[in-house]
Amino acid sequence: MTTPFLKWAGGKRALLPALTPLLPREYGDYYEPFVGGGAVFFALEPQRAYLSDVNEELINCYAMVRDRLDDVLSALTSHRNTEQHFLHVRAQHAADLDDVARAARFVFLNRTCFNGLYRVNRRGEFNTPYAGYRNPTLVPDELLRAASAALKTVTLSAGVYVDACASAGAGDLVYFDPPYVPMGGFADFRRYHRDQFREDDHEELARLFKDLDARGCHVRLSNSHTPWVLELYADWTIHVVTTRRVINSNGAGRGPVREVIVTNE
Numbered sequence: 116m117t118t119p120f121l122k123w124a125g126g127k128r129a130l131l132p133a134l135t136p137l138l139p140r141e142y143g144d145y146y147e148p149f150v151g152g153g154a155v156f157f158a159l160e161p162q163r164a165y166l167s168d169v170n171e172e173l174i175n176c177y178a179m180v181r182d183r184l185d186d187v188l189s190a191l192t193s194h195r196n197t198e199q200h201f202l203h204v205r206a207q208h209a210a211d212l213d214d215v216a217r218a219a220r221f222v223f224l225n226r227t228c229f230n231g232l233y234r235v236n237r238r239g240e241f242n243t244p245y246a247g248y249r250n251p252t253l254v255p256d257e258l259l260r261a262a263s264a265a266l267k268t269v270t271l272s273a274g275v276y277v278d279a280c281a282s283a284g285a286g287d288l289v290y291f292d293p294p295y296v297p298m299g300g301f302a303d304f305r306r307y308h309r310d311q312f313r314e315d316d317h318e319e320l321a322r323l324f325k326d327l328d329a330r331g332c333h334v335r336l337s338n339s340h341t342p343w344v345l346e347l348y349a350d351w352t353i354h355v356v357t358t359r360r361v362i363n364s365n366g367a368g369r370g371p372v373r374e375v376i377v378t379n380e
């Protein structure tokens with residue numbers, strides 16, 4: 116069991132005790148198409164895994180930690196926990212940096228921005244504010260070494276979840292952890308978000324769940340406990356679980372939260 120090195124909104128560490136008993140004892144390849152901070156992957160450390168996410172900076176970071184760990188560690192030593200340095204790094208364009216510097220920038224911003232939140236504006240520019248934490252570990256070498264080892268045999272790809280599951284077949288395990296359906300429903304002001312995941316995406320995901328079942332995969336999915344989610348997955352087994360975790364970025368959602376884990380068996 117490896118500890119994730121990123122803070123991630125919707126991180127699934129608190130869900131692990133409920134999720135683990137619902138996983139098959141044996142399975143072929145492991146697919147996690149909304150990998151985020153990878154709490155479930157790093158807990159399971161499956162032999163062969165396909166990890167993906169639509170966030171290209173995140174996937175590049177995993178690839179560099181896997182393939183060029185020493186270079187990433189050395190690039191991290193150039194960062195400082197000051198607001199001035201943070202604003203300078205935040206304003207950089209990923210496209211102007213090499214892949215190692217991009218990965219180090221990603222880790223640095225994750226450790227020094229507010230709650231590790233990855234948020235971009237309409238132009239795709241990172242805009243989470245500086246947190247001013249007193250002593251963040253800017254070079255988490257042990258965590259990165261462990262993550263690098265866990266990622267060694269993993270296939271990584273940046274892209275949408277539908278493409279990520281193309282090669283999943285009989286006996287493979289697919290775990291979906293999409294951006295949750297908001298408890299209060301979808302509000303229109305969210306529309307401009309680049310990483311939006313809306314009603315039609317959830318409907319398409321529910322169809323893919325069914326398709327993967329027909330292909331003989333073990334399929335697991337987590338989401339919020341709302342009437343619409345219960346309706347979308349009414350054909351499957353729905354486990355209602357209670358976790359204690361932060362469900363939204365401003366911390367207002369702290370406290371016991373009901374979530375669902377859907378299984379196809």
Ligand SMILES: C[S@@+](CC[C@H](N)C(=O)[O-])C[C@H]1O[C@@H](n2cnc3c(N)ncnc32)[C@H](O)[C@@H]1O
Binds near residue numbers: 152153170
């Ligand atoms: C709830 S988070 C996953 C959290 C993760 N399980 C963890 O423990 O940290 C959802 C993830 O889905 C990604 N995402 C959003 N839309 C996507 C899409 N269409 N295809 C693939 N990934 C997407 C986001 O970048 C985010 O990392």
